[in-house]
Amino acid sequence: xxxxxxxxxxxxxxxxxxxxxxxxxxxxxxxxxxxxxxxxxxxxxxxxxxxxxxxxxxxxxxxxxxxxxxxxxxxxxxxxxxxxxxxxxxxxxxxxxxxxxxxxxxxxxxxx
Amino acid sequence: xxxxxxxxxxxxxxxxxxxxxxxxxxxxxxxxxxxxxxxxxxxxxxxxxxxxxxxxxxxxxxxxxxxxxxxxxxxxxxxxxxxxxxxxxxxxxxxxxxxxxxxxxxxxxxxxx
Numbered sequence: 501x502x503x504x505x506x507x508x509x510x511x512x513x514x515x516x517x518x519x520x521x522x523x524x525x526x527x528x529x530x531x532x533x534x535x536x537x538x539x540x541x542x543x544x545x546x547x548x549x550x551x552x553x554x555x556x557x558x559x560x561x562x563x564x565x566x567x568x569x570x571x572x573x574x575x576x577x578x579x580x581x582x583x584x585x586x587x588x589x590x591x592x593x594x595x596x597x598x599x600x601x602x603x604x605x606x607x608x609x610x611x612x
Numbered sequence: 613x614x615x616x617x618x619x620x621x622x623x624x625x626x627x628x629x630x631x632x633x634x635x636x637x638x639x640x641x642x643x644x645x646x647x648x649x650x651x652x653x654x655x656x657x658x659x660x661x662x663x664x665x666x667x668x669x670x671x672x673x674x675x676x677x678x679x680x681x682x683x684x685x686x687x688x689x690x691x692x693x694x695x696x697x698x699x700x701x702x703x704x705x706x707x708x709x710x711x712x713x714x715x716x717x718x719x720x721x722x723x724x725x
Contacts, residue, residue, distance in 0.1 A: 535645075536715065536716075538653075541718075541719075542719070543616075543702055543704075543718045543719050545657070545716070546714070549712065593711030598662065598706075599657055599660050600714055601626050602655040602656075604653075604655040606655050607653070609633075
């Protein structure tokens with residue numbers, strides 16, 4: 501089955517700095533890669549996603565890049581704000597299993 | 613209007629008891645899931661249920677059983693609760709296939725004492 505690894509497990513940045521979270525996946529058949537943000541006491545919420553036929557996608561301060569050959573994808577957050585503090589999960593999906601496999605999560609702390 | 617709703621939000625119970633968590637989605641999705649999130653925040657799939665087809669994760673003890681009365685509901689029954697079952701359980705739903713539109717509920721924090 502699919503295996504998704506996520507690094508780092510914790511990340512502390514100063515407000516205004518950039519944050520980068522990286523993931524690798526094992527199944528070359530995976531074709532959809534969402535990122536979720538989980539705030540305290542809430543369920544994961546989709547923040548951005550990318551399909552395997554696209555290399556990069558941007559939405560305001562967040563962007564995701566995908567290297568399908570290397571089976572890497574990354575989340576980039578620029579100009580971080582305290583409200584960006586949360587746990588972030590990457591995930592990989594393939595049609596065979598019809599389910600998302602999640603990375604282990606990254607706790608991002610943005611210090612004011 | 614909440615898209616995926618779970619009840620209860622908190623559940624504290626003694627070892628050995630049997631309990632249920634309910635989940636309902638109003639998104640018209642075909643597939644529903646249960647995930648377990650442990651104390652280290654790791655999200656692990658337990659079950660997926662699609663049009664009466666149940667896909668069981670073989671690492672889940674058979675004390676856990678999902679029940680789906682219809683496409684919009686997927687409940688989780690847990691028998692003979694153990695201390696190690698303490699976790700946050702998330703229900704999720706998604707459209708037929710494709711991954712996009714995967715939506716999570718707000719979670720049920722189960723504490724077994």
